[in-house]
Amino acid sequence: MKKIGVGYACMIYGTGYGNGFPDESRASAELTSDGKVTVFVEVTDVGQGAKNVMRQIASEVLDMRVEDIVIKNVNTSYMMDSGTAAASRQTYNTGNAVLNACKKLKEKMDEASIKDKEKVFKYMADNAISPREEGYFKANTTSVNLETGEGNPYWPYTFSTNKAVVQVDDERGKVDVLEITACHDSGKIINPLMAEGQIQGGAAMGIGYGIMEEVIFNKGTIKNQNFNDYIIPTSKDVPKVKTIFVEEIENSGPYGAKGIGEPSMIATAPAIINAIYDAVGVRIYDLPASPEKVLKALTSKREKHE
Known part of the structure; x- marks a missing residue:
């Protein structure tokens, strides 16, 4: 049976090298x-x-x-x-x-x-x-005092919340991502079209990280060394990504801008994992949430309830 789940995830990301490193x-x-x-x-x-x-x-x-x-x-x-x-x-x-x-x-x-x-x-x-x-x-940052916890390790900070809607086949463990909504506070958006493209690309990478991409080792050797075996999302795996920008102006940034690169993907995978839990009640801690791992978790859950 195919079941639908909805998940959310939030993230905070410090721009720059951070922790007092000359930036x-x-x-x-x-x-x-x-x-x-x-x-x-x-x-x-x-x-x-x-x-x-x-x-x-x-x-x-x-x-x-x-x-x-x-x-x-x-x-x-x-x-x-x-x-x-x-x-x-x-x-x-x-x-x-x-x-x-x-x-x-x-x-x-x-x-x-x-x-x-x-x-x-x-x-x-x-x-x-x-x-x-x-x-x-x-950049105005300082190292953190490890005894007191005081310091200014990053500045500024980017925030985002992602929503994921997934469909999980509880007989095969297969996860399909049906919808991604990405809401970002990256300050003033200098170029909206390029920023939206970055969010969409980050969401695609997050989908890969969450349910597909995995480096498999065998005695120190990578077994899946090409894209025949190392699975990444295609256009058929990535749904339409809805992008929302909350333009909270950062006074220290150029015209109020902050960072957007890496934050574009961070919240996607955990949102997907939460959506899987919402759909079928199993929590995946070892990414990616491949069909084998999801099915194994579902089997373990069923055995506990027998």
Whole structure:
């Protein structure tokens, strides 16, 4: 018999490296002779749209079209360290460095009182004013005192609550995810379309983590070394993901933004596990909740009630 269950899970996630580890970002913004601004920033785009976010932040500060912002990010000979694409820190940390650099450049440009950016460049050149400014940001965290528990290990924090609706076949142990609703407080959303895509991708990863993906070892050797044996979700396994953003402004973030990368997937798997329990009354502690594990738990439950 197939049974429906609903589960919820909440999570809190600290942005950045945390615990007092130096979490610094640097960026430069330079007005060029064609009236555009080049932002030199070591922002690594691994599919999350970080380059676009940096362009949008610069565009907003400088009151320029996004098309007139050029991002240069791949050569360490002309840019400074912005930190890694990790810990969901790029929009918050590196975005703040870009914001800082562009604010300084905007102040210089405004002194010219000229709207045409190409003429602003000439004005700056004629008056020996550097068309380039540096930006810097360091996250405000401290290590935790292990005796008192006091400290500021992360800042800021991202929050989310996920709802999962599943269908469990109690004769085969198979779990199908029918619905995912993901509600996130990631501060101000800089790019809603990309953010929604990240949440959907995170939900897909959470489904894989929750019911499919498993590395199988045999005497130290991985048995399932390719995607024939290592099962990941396909488009048929991922339902429509409803995304809700609660835009609670983070005052220390660029235009109120916080991190969204890793938080996008964290609450999905536990929501699915809670939904399985709601459907058939068994709790799976060893992920993934594969058909074999669910069926084994159901069999054990039945035996206890016989």
